[in-house]
Amino acid sequence: MNRKNIHNRHDSHCGGGDSFNCKVCNHLVVSHGAGSLHRNHCPNCLSSLHLDNEPGDRSADCGGIMEAIGVWVKNGGEWAIIHRCKRCGELSTNRIAADDNPLKLMSVALRPLSAPPFPLDSLRLTVDSL
Ligand SMILES: [Zn+2]
Numbered sequence: 001m002n003r004k005n006i007h008n009r010h011d012s013h014c015g016g017g018d019s020f021n022c023k024v025c026n027h028l029v030v031s032h033g034a035g036s037l038h039r040n041h042c043p044n045c046l047s048s049l050h051l052d053n054e055p056g057d058r059s060a061d062c063g064g065i066m067e068a069i070g071v072w073v074k075n076g077g078e079w080a081i082i083h084r085c086k087r088c089g090e091l092s093t094n095r096i097a098a099d100d101n102p103l104k105l106m107s108v109a110l111r112p113l114s115a116p117p118f119p120l121d122s123l124r125l126t127v128d129s130l
């Protein structure tokens with residue numbers, strides 16, 4: 001088992017005291033305040049690190065930055081963030097936390113609408129022809 005990534009993290013095997021500085025925006029991320037057991041992304045910029053294969057298991061050796069690339073609305077209206085690892089391309093989803101930055105969530109959710117892959121004029125022509 002490769003444990004080289006362990007030494008620069010606080011030992012959290014007793015649970016609870018898992019805090020770290022976000023590698024992307026340097027925001028201090030603390031586990032309490034998230035409203036869930038596993039604080040796994042930064043509430044300020046929504047980025048995460050590729051540390052888990054299953055949520056909270058810390059068994060991934062990659063350590064790459066997981067970028068929030070989209071929002072997924074689950075049955076019942078709960079939002080989840082879709083993360084993609086910049087290093088290995090792994091995709092994962094994470095429930096949003098109570099203190100996630102709502103403006104950042106909205107900007108991630110609206111990003112595809114701000115850059116559609118086709119000219120909006122052609123969309124209007126399609127609508128007119130209905
Ligand atoms: Zn951050």
Ligand SMILES: [Zn+2]
Binds near residue numbers: 050062064088089090
């Ligand atoms: Zn990765």
